[in-house]
Every structure is written in structure tokens, then in C-alpha cells.
Amino acid sequence: MRPLTEEESKAVFTKLANYVGKNLVHLIDRQDEPYCFRLHKDRVFYVSESSMRLGISIARPNLVSLGTCFGKFSKSGKFKLHITALDYVAQYAKYKIWIKPNGEMPFLYGNHVVKAHLGRITEDTPEHQGVVVFSMNDIPLGFGVTARSTVDTRKLDPTAIIVFHQADVGEYLRDEDTLF
Amino acid sequence: MDVSNILASHAAKYQSVTVEKETPLEVDPGLLMVTDLNPIEAETYNENLEEHLQSLARDGVQSLMTSLFSLPTKPSPDGPLAILPPPVYQLPRAKPLPKPKPLTKWEQFAKAKGIQHKVRDKKVWDEEKQDWVNRWGRNGKNREVEEQWIHEVPHNADVDYDPRKVARDERKERIVKNKKQQEQNIARQTSTRERKQEIEKTLATTRMSTASMGKFDKILEGEKKIRGVKRKFNPNEEPVTNEMKASLDLLNKMESDKKKMRKDPRGEEGSLNVRKAVKFASKGKGGVALGRELSSGKGRGGGKGGRGGKR
Numbered sequence: 001m002r003p004l005t006e007e008e009s010k011a012v013f014t015k016l017a018n019y020v021g022k023n024l025v026h027l028i029d030r031q032d033e034p035y036c037f038r039l040h041k042d043r044v045f046y047v048s049e050s051s052m053r054l055g056i057s058i059a060r061p062n063l064v065s066l067g068t069c070f071g072k073f074s075k076s077g078k079f080k081l082h083i084t085a086l087d088y089v090a091q092y093a094k095y096k097i098w099i100k101p102n103g104e105m106p107f108l109y110g111n112h113v114v115k116a117h118l119g120r121i122t123e124d125t126p127e128h129q130g131v132v133v134f135s136m137n138d139i140p141l142g143f144g145v146t147a148r149s150t151v152d153t154r155k156l157d158p159t160a161i162i163v164f165h166q167a168d169v170g171e172y173l174r175d176e177d178t179l180f
Numbered sequence: 181m182d183v184s185n186i187l188a189s190h191a192a193k194y195q196s197v198t199v200e201k202e203t204p205l206e207v208d209p210g211l212l213m214v215t216d217l218n219p220i221e222a223e224t225y226n227e228n229l230e231e232h233l234q235s236l237a238r239d240g241v242q243s244l245m246t247s248l249f250s251l252p253t254k255p256s257p258d259g260p261l262a263i264l265p266p267p268v269y270q271l272p273r274a275k276p277l278p279k280p281k282p283l284t285k286w287e288q289f290a291k292a293k294g295i296q297h298k299v300r301d302k303k304v305w306d307e308e309k310q311d312w313v314n315r316w317g318r319n320g321k322n323r324e325v326e327e328q329w330i331h332e333v334p335h336n337a338d339v340d341y342d343p344r345k346v347a348r349d350e351r352k353e354r355i356v357k358n359k360k361q362q363e364q365n366i367a368r369q370t371s372t373r374e375r376k377q378e379i380e381k382t383l384a385t386t387r388m389s390t391a392s393m394g395k396f397d398k399i400l401e402g403e404k405k406i407r408g409v410k411r412k413f414n415p416n417e418e419p420v421t422n423e424m425k426a427s428l429d430l431l432n433k434m435e436s437d438k439k440k441m442r443k444d445p446r447g448e449e450g451s452l453n454v455r456k457a458v459k460f461a462s463k464g465k466g467g468v469a470l471g472r473e474l475s476s477g478k479g480r481g482g483g484k485g486g487r488g489g490k491r
Contacts, residue, residue: 005414009426028431034420036420036423036424037427
């Protein structure tokens, strides 16, 4: 376990900023308790200072996980956000999309969101913008990237993809052994 | 009409333009500098420091102004300008004196024998051509023998004796000898520490330069394991507030970078290619050589230019 280097922080922040924008400040500078990012076995954990200090005393091979896993660094140094970060990302998300109940299951099986399943979408969402996917009763289901801007979606046919799937809560079951 | 009381009141209002001190102030208008050599009056100093300093400053500036106005002037569009005399005060040197260059072998010898150094002209007089010709180089005099159209051949010469080749070889030998002497001078002048460092660096490079990156090489006795540059991370135990501050700074920087990117879309990509950077910093010798260099102290910041040979 160690703090992130500047380069790593930059990779993590750019990825997170794609979803939460300037709200990222609220993740770093929290009112309740100081939180920090820690890297352990290529995984980035978002952890409170107190639990981090407890974790220091555990030997590296014995430490499995601590705090919330936000994602992992690939071997080539790219950062991939995991579904476990959804709690925080959904809380501060800048752009959101709600899908109809009949679209929930297809999304949770790892499919893209098609226009037919679109319930609501934040206005003025640009193209290729990270968005958090909610069900109609405001339960976060995952996140992805918009294929078209809000304006362009109007003209599309119902089978066209509007959000590319990146992660969904179904991964908790599908990728149970590699996720954490 | 009596104006003496008006003048008196005027004089009381403005202090006189002359400055009178026990030791007169030393004014150097060339540097716009005034030196007050009078000892500090303890009484006024202790009483009111500000006032004392102000009066001192006033006297100094007043005497400087007086001397400036007495200087010759030249007219300019902005009004008359005083022509400053060259400065009198010798400012001390900011940097230490440069170290004398180490002597070459010939210079040492010449010094010991008391031989005066003479700079030889580049041109020499040629009687035949009745002109100045280069001592060496293009159409140089040193190639005169090998370029002449008729040669004298000694009595006992071989059949295949080539006087032109002999002269040329002699000249080439002289060049090689001079080059060797030059190199020896440079080697003598670089310190042993530097040379040792250089050797260690080269050794580290060569040890890594086998197909197995030195893994299956026979290790000699007393040879140490080679180590590269160690990565260094911030400690875990640091207060989180420091980290938070660094993160917020980084966020701000990213934000400003983004704004810059908008102006220039071809701006820097951000990620640093470490492998390439190490290769560049070590001049292609690899991270191990770089680590060796860093660990064995600071290098001699460049400046490897050798001295020319004997002139």
C-alpha cells in the first residue's frame, strides 16, 4: 500500500472527472473525515485516514482490500474504473441517464443502452461524456459513455445505441473473483 | 525694499542645499553612490531611529543631487541629461576568479626550462612563390615536399622507393603523435575520481549488454550486484492533509492545462514515457548506468573541451 504518484493521481483524477466533473473536489476535500487514495497491488482504494492507518500494520501479502476499490491500473499504466466506485460516482455525477424498467435487465447483463430503453437524460449532455445510469426509481445501475449528445438522440431510431456500457452492478456477480 | 526677512523665512522652510558634515560625504556620481563615513551619533540614533535614518538619507541624497546638477549636460527631447563620469568605486567581483587551466606537458617543460612561449604565425613566406602561404591546411607548406614535381632519391634506395609516400607518411605520423599527446594531456588533467566514475558507468553498461541482460554472466570475485535507479514513493504515514493539498494543486493544474489545451489542441499529451526519458537522460546507456552515476556523486557539469596541442 502506498500513496499515488503524481502521474497516477493524474490518471485517476482525469478518469473520475469524466463522470463527476468539478465535484471531484468534494471527494478529495471531505467535510466529515479526511479520505485518501491508496495504491495496493495495482488497485486504487479510496479510504478514510483512520482505516488507512489501521491498514498500515498489515503486511503487504496479507492485505486483500481496504476502503473502497475505485479501479485498477492496467500494465500499460491506464486506469480503469470499477463498478465498486459507483457509490461515489453516482453521488456526484454531473450527467445522468435513467432507463426504463424493461431496459434494466439488458443493461445489467452487460449490454449497451438503446434508445428504446431511454427514460430520461440530463439536458445538454455532450457526446462521449461519462454518464451514470440509473433505474427509473433512482437506483444507480452502472456507468458508461454517451454515443450521441442529447440533441442528436431525438432523431435516432429506437434500436440505436445511446450509451456505451462500461460497468454495471451485474459485475458483482459476473466478475466476483477478479473485481476486488 | 528689504527682503531679508522673506529670505530668512524661506530658508527656514527649506533646509539648505549644502550638506555639512565633519567628514565630507564621498560621492561617486558614476555609480550614483554616496558613502557616509561619519560615525553614527548614538544620541539621535537611540532617541528616534526613523528620524535619524531619514535625516541621514536626506543628507546623502542632497549631496548626490548637488553633484549631479554640477555635471555637464546634454540636451534631449525629455530635457537635459547629465553625463555621468566613469565610476570611481571598485565594485568587488561577484564570482570567484576562474581556476587556472592545468598546464600541458609541453607547457610544464617550457616553464621549467624558462622557454618563452611564442605564437607561431599561421602563414609563412614562400621564397619561390614570393607569397605568404599557410603553414598547414589548404595548400600548406608542410605538404611542400610530397607535392613537388621532382624528387631526390638517395643512393641506396630500393627499387620501389616512393619519396612522395615517405614524406606523406612522416607528416601523418606527426599528426598521430600530436593527437596522442593531446589525449594524454586531457587524461592527465581529468581527476582520478572522474575517471573512475566514468569507468564504473561504462562497466555497468557493458554488464547489462549481453543477450540475457547480464543474467548468465560469470560473476567475478568481489563484484557487486548492479542496481538501477530505485523508485521512490511518498511515505504512507504522512498526514493526509499534505496529500490532500497536493491533490487539489494537481486538480488546479489539470484544470489550467485543459484551458491551455483549448487554445492549442496540439499541446503536450501529459504522460511521460519513462523508458524514453531514462534513455535520453543516460545518453542511451540505460537506467543502471544512470543510477551508478547518480549514486557516485555529481558529475562534472560538462565542459569537456580539451586544450589544443602545442602551438
